[in-house]
Amino acid sequence: MLFLDLTINGLLTGTFYVLIAIGLTLVFGVLKVVNFAHGEFYMAGAYAYVLLALRAGWSPWAALGGACAAGAVLAMVTERLLMRPLYATYTTWKVPKDEYAVLVTFGLSLFLMNLATQVIGPQSYRGPSLVQIPRVDLGVALISGQRLAALGVAALVLAGTVAFIRWTPWGREIQAVAQNRFGASLAGIDTGRASLVVFALGGGLAGLAGALLAPLYQAYPQVGALPAAKAFVIVVLGGMGSVVGSIVGGLLLGVLEAWGAAYVSYAYQHVFGFLLLILVLLLRPWGLFGERAREV
Amino acid sequence: MSLLVVDGVHKDFLGRVALSGVSFTVAEGECVGVIGPNGAGKTTLANIITGFLAADRGAVRFRGARIDGLPPHEISLRGIRRTFQLTRNFPRMSVLENVLVASAAVGMPPARARRRAEELLEALTLASLAHEPAGHLSGGQQKLLELASCLVSDPALVILDEPFAAVHPSVKETIQQAIVRQKADGRTFLVISHDLGAFAGVASRLVAVGAGRLLADGAPEEVLAHPAVVEAYLGGEAWIR
Amino acid sequence: MATETRQLRATLALFALLALLPWAVLQPYWQGVLIVALYYAALAVAWNLLAGYGGQFSLAPAAFSLLGGYTTGVLHYHAHLSPLVGIPASVVVTFVVGDLLGRIVLKMRGPYLALTTFAFLAIVNLVIANSYAVTRGDLGLSVPALPLTRPQYYYLFLLVLAAVQGVTYGLLRSRVGLFIRAIRDDELAAAARGVDVVRWKTRVFAITSAMSGCAGALYVHFSGLASPEMGTILESGLVISMAVVGGLGTLPGPIVGAFLVEAGAEALRQVGVRHMLVFSAVMILVARTFREGIWGAVERLLGAPRVLPASVPGRVPEESR
Numbered sequence: 001m002l003f004l005d006l007t008i009n010g011l012l013t014g015t016f017y018v019l020i021a022i023g024l025t026l027v028f029g030v031l032k033v034v035n036f037a038h039g040e041f042y043m044a045g046a047y048a049y050v051l052l053a054l055r056a057g058w059s060p061w062a063a064l065g066g067a068c069a070a071g072a073v074l075a076m077v078t079e080r081l082l083m084r085p086l087y088a089t090y091t092t093w094k095v096p097k098d099e100y101a102v103l104v105t106f107g108l109s110l111f112l113m114n115l116a117t118q119v120i121g122p123q124s125y126r127g128p129s130l131v132q133i134p135r136v137d138l139g140v141a142l143i144s145g146q147r148l149a150a151l152g153v154a155a156l157v158l159a160g161t162v163a164f165i166r167w168t169p170w171g172r173e174i175q176a177v178a179q180n181r182f183g184a185s186l187a188g189i190d191t192g193r194a195s196l197v198v199f200a201l202g203g204g205l206a207g208l209a210g211a212l213l214a215p216l217y218q219a220y221p222q223v224g225a226l227p228a229a230k231a232f233v234i235v236v237l238g239g240m241g242s243v244v245g246s247i248v249g250g251l252l253l254g255v256l257e258a259w260g261a262a263y264v265s266y267a268y269q270h271v272f273g274f275l276l277l278i279l280v281l282l283l284r285p286w287g288l289f290g291e292r293a294r295e296v
Numbered sequence: 297m298s299l300l301v302v303d304g305v306h307k308d309f310l311g312r313v314a315l316s317g318v319s320f321t322v323a324e325g326e327c328v329g330v331i332g333p334n335g336a337g338k339t340t341l342a343n344i345i346t347g348f349l350a351a352d353r354g355a356v357r358f359r360g361a362r363i364d365g366l367p368p369h370e371i372s373l374r375g376i377r378r379t380f381q382l383t384r385n386f387p388r389m390s391v392l393e394n395v396l397v398a399s400a401a402v403g404m405p406p407a408r409a410r411r412r413a414e415e416l417l418e419a420l421t422l423a424s425l426a427h428e429p430a431g432h433l434s435g436g437q438q439k440l441l442e443l444a445s446c447l448v449s450d451p452a453l454v455i456l457d458e459p460f461a462a463v464h465p466s467v468k469e470t471i472q473q474a475i476v477r478q479k480a481d482g483r484t485f486l487v488i489s490h491d492l493g494a495f496a497g498v499a500s501r502l503v504a505v506g507a508g509r510l511l512a513d514g515a516p517e518e519v520l521a522h523p524a525v526v527e528a529y530l531g532g533e534a535w536i537r
Numbered sequence: 538m539a540t541e542t543r544q545l546r547a548t549l550a551l552f553a554l555l556a557l558l559p560w561a562v563l564q565p566y567w568q569g570v571l572i573v574a575l576y577y578a579a580l581a582v583a584w585n586l587l588a589g590y591g592g593q594f595s596l597a598p599a600a601f602s603l604l605g606g607y608t609t610g611v612l613h614y615h616a617h618l619s620p621l622v623g624i625p626a627s628v629v630v631t632f633v634v635g636d637l638l639g640r641i642v643l644k645m646r647g648p649y650l651a652l653t654t655f656a657f658l659a660i661v662n663l664v665i666a667n668s669y670a671v672t673r674g675d676l677g678l679s680v681p682a683l684p685l686t687r688p689q690y691y692y693l694f695l696l697v698l699a700a701v702q703g704v705t706y707g708l709l710r711s712r713v714g715l716f717i718r719a720i721r722d723d724e725l726a727a728a729a730r731g732v733d734v735v736r737w738k739t740r741v742f743a744i745t746s747a748m749s750g751c752a753g754a755l756y757v758h759f760s761g762l763a764s765p766e767m768g769t770i771l772e773s774g775l776v777i778s779m780a781v782v783g784g785l786g787t788l789p790g791p792i793v794g795a796f797l798v799e800a801g802a803e804a805l806r807q808v809g810v811r812h813m814l815v816f817s818a819v820m821i822l823v824a825r826t827f828r829e830g831i832w833g834a835v836e837r838l839l840g841a842p843r844v845l846p847a848s849v850p851g852r853v854p855e856e857s858r
Contacts, residue, residue, distance in 0.1 A: 034651065034652060098594075098647025099594045099647060100824055102648060103821075107774075107817045107818075107824065110778075110813055111818050115814055117814075118810065229655070229659060232652050236652065267667045268663065268664070270663060271660055271663050271664065274656040274657075275656075275660065278641065281653050285649060346729065348725070368725075368729055369727075372729055373731045378729055384723050385722075386718065386727075387722055388721075389718055397730055397732065400716070401716070401731030
C-alpha cells in the first residue's frame with residue numbers, strides 16, 4: 001500500500017535527518033547560535049568516508065569511524081578559533097553577537113565548500129556500501145541492505161547520544177550550560193569545555209550522517225547544503241535546543257516530505273520544508289518543544 | 297480630570313499572578329511614587345501602561361481615552377514616556393542623536409529639536425558628551441541620557457522605572473532635581489522605586505504594591521506606616537521613618 | 538560629525554574616480570568586469586543599508602536581484618514588453634515582495650532572521666528553477682540587450698549606483714536614518730520613544746529589495762540572460778562578503794568592497810584560485826578581528842572613535858575568556 005510504504009520510507013529518511021539535526025540543536029542550546037556551517041561537517045564526513053575507503057583502502061566500517069572523527073575535529077577547530085568571542089557578554093565588536101555568529105558561520109560554510117572544490121575538485125565520489133546484502137524483506141517494506149545497515153548505525157548512535165546527554169557527567173554539564181550559562185559557571189562548570197564537547201558531538205554526528213548517506217548521495221562540495229537546510233527546518237520545528245524536538249521534528253519532516261513528493265509535487269518537494277520553516281517561525285517560533293522567551 | 301486611570305488591571309503569566317485588580321489614578325501635575333519589594337509587579341504595571349504587555353483584564357485610560365491594546369510607540373506619541381529598569385539607550389549612536397530620535401519621532405522641527413536637546417543635555421550635565429557614542433557612557437550617565445530622551449518630546453506623563461537604582465549619589469541628586477524642576481513646569485511623574493528614601497521631597501503621593509495587589513494609596517507618611525506595606529517590605533516588625 | 542563628513546567626502550571622491558575610469562580602462566573585457574563590479578556594488582550598498590545601518594542581517598539579497606532580473610525577463614519573453622517597462626516593473630515587484638518578506642521577519646533577529654531569509658532565497662530559487670513553463674527553468678531566459686556600447690553601459694550602471702547611494706545617504710541623513718539606527722540598536726527603546734518600528738523596518742526592507750531588484754533587472758539586460766544562478770546562496774554570500782570586507786555601516790565601504798572583491802576575483806581567476814575561497818576567509822577574518830572592514834580600518838588610522846556594539850549596559854557580565 002502506497003501510503004504505508006511512503007510513511008515508512010519517510011520515517012527511515014527522517015532518522016537520518018534526526019542524526020544531522022541533533023548536533024545543530026545541541027549547539028544552539030549551549031551557544032545560542034545557529035551554525036550555518038553545520039552542513040559542511042556533513043560534507044567533511046562524506047569526503048572522509050569516501051576518500052578513506054577508496055583511496056586509503058580502509059574498510060567501510062573503519063572509514064565510518066574516520067568520518068565521525070573528521071566531523072568532530074573540524075567542529076572543534078571551528079569552536080576554538082571562531083566561537084570564542086561569543087562567550088563574553090561585553091564584546092568590542094562593531095557587529096553584535098547574533099550577527100557575528102551569522103557572518104562567521106556563514107562565511108565558514110562558503111569557505112569550506114570552496115576549499116573542497118579547490119583542493120579536492122568539483123566531481124562527486126560515490127562511497128562504498130557498508131554491507132553487500134542487496135535487499136531485505138521486512139514484511140511491511142522492502143529495503144536495501146545498505147540502508148538497513150546505515151539505519152542500524154544511526155539508530156544506535158542516536159540512542160547513545162541521548163544516553164550521553166541524559167546520564168553522563170559531561171552530558172549533564174551540557175544540559176546545565178544550555179539552561180543557564182552564567183549559573184553553570186558559578187557552579188564551577190567549565191563552560192568552555194561544554195561548548196567544545198557539544199560542538200564536537202554535533203560535528204561527529206553530522207560527519208557520520210554524511211558517511212552513512214555517501215553511498216546514496218555521494219560526496220561533493222555542496223553535498224552538505226541541503227541536509228543543513230533540512231536540519232534548520234527540523235531544529236526550528238522541534239524547538240531550538242530540544243533533543244526530543246529534533247527527534248520528533250526529523251521524523252515528521254521525513255514523513256511530510258515523502259507524502260508531499262508523492263501526493264503533491266515531486267519537483268517541489270524541497271520547498272515544503274522551507275515553507276514549513278517560515279510558517280513555524282511566523283506562528284510558533286519556539287517550535288513544538290522549545291521555550292518561550294520573555295523580552296521586557 | 298485624572299490624567300491616567302489604571303482600572304482593575306489583572307495580569308498573570310502562565311499561572312503566576314503578577315497583578316491582581318490594581319486600580320489607581322494619577323492627576324495632572326502630580327508626582328506619584330510606586331513602591332513595593334522586588335517581584336511585586338511594579339515593572340509589569342509600567343509595561344502594561346506603556347503597551348509592552350497586554351493586561352488580561354482591566355483598562356488603562358489616558359486623558360479619558362483607553363490606551364490598553366495600543367502598540368507602545370503610539371502610546372508614547374500620545375504623551376507617555378518611560379525609562380527602563382535596565383537602562384536602554386542606543387549605544388552606537390551619539391548622545392545627541394539618542395535624544396534626537398525621540399524628538400524626531402514626534403515630528404519636532406530639527407532646529408527646535410536640536411536646541412531643546414542641547415538644553416536638556418546641559419541641564420543633566422551631559423553637554424560635554426554630546427558627540428560621544430552612548431555606549432561609552434557610565435551607568436549613571438546612561439540613566440541621565442535616558443531621562444533626557446524622555447523629556448525632549450515634552451510628554452505629559454513620564455514613567456521612571458527604578459531611576460535611582462545603582463547610581464552614584466550625585467547622579468541621584470541630579471535626577472531628583474530634574475524631577476522637581478519638571479514638576480514645577482507642570483509635568484506629571486510616575487516613579488517606580490524600591491528605594492523608599494529616594495522619594496523624599498519628590499513624590500506627593502505613594503502607591504504601594506505587594507505580590508501583585510494594591511496595598512495602600514495616599515500621602516507618603518501614611519503609606520509608609522501602613523501595616524500591610526511594612527509587612528510586605530520587612531515581613532512583620534520594624535517601622536520605617 | 539567628523540566621521541560623517543569624511544565618509545561623504547570619500548564617497549564623492551570615489552564616484553569622481555569611477556566616472557573617470559572608462560578613460561583609463563579601454564579593453565572591453567575589463568570594462569565588462571567593471572560593469573559587473575558596479576552591479577555588485579549596488580547590491581552591496583543596498584544590503585549595507587539593511588544590515589549595516591538597519592541591523593537586519595538578511596541572507597536573501599540575491600533573491601531580489603534574481604526576482605528583478607526575471608521580472609523584466611519574463612515580461613519580455615511572454616508579453617514582449619520593452620526594458621523601459623520591464624525595469625520599472627522589476628522595481629515595483631521587488632518592492633512589494635520585499636515589503637512582504639519584511640513583514641514576515643519583523644519580529645525576528647539574528648539566527649531566526651537569517652534562517653527565514655535563507656529559506657526564502659531557497660524557495661524563490663527552487664520555484665524559478667522548476668517553473669519551466671514560465672521561466673524556462675535551468676536553461677535561463679534570454680533577455681534583449683540595450684542598444685548601448687560598453688562605456689555607455691558603464692555610465693548607466695554608475696548612474697544607478699549613484700541613485701542607490703544617493704537614496705541611502707538621503708535616508709540616513711533624515712529622521713529615517715535616526716529611526717532605523719535606533720531600531721538596530723534597541724527596538725524596544727525605539728518603540729518607547731515613539732518610533733513606529735513595524736513601519737520603518739518593513740520600509741527599509743522594501744526599499745533595499747527594490748534597489749537590488751533594479752540592479753538585477755539592469756544586469757540581465759547587460760548580460761543577455763536571466764538564470765537561476767543569479768540567485769543562489771553563493772551569490773548572496775558574495776554580496777555580503779563585499780559589504781563586510783569593505784566596511785559594514787559605512788558609506789563608502791560597500792563600494793570599496795565590491796570593487797576590491799571583483800578585482801581580486803579576476804586576479805585570482807588568472808591564478809586558478811577560487812575567489813570565494815579567499816573572500817569568505819577574508820570575511821571571517823574581518824568579522825573575527827578587523828571588525829570594521831577596510832574602510833573602518835582607514836577611519837581608525839585617521840583617528841575616528843571606537844564604537845561599542847548593541848550590548849545592554851548594566852547586565853551582569855558572563856565569564857569571558
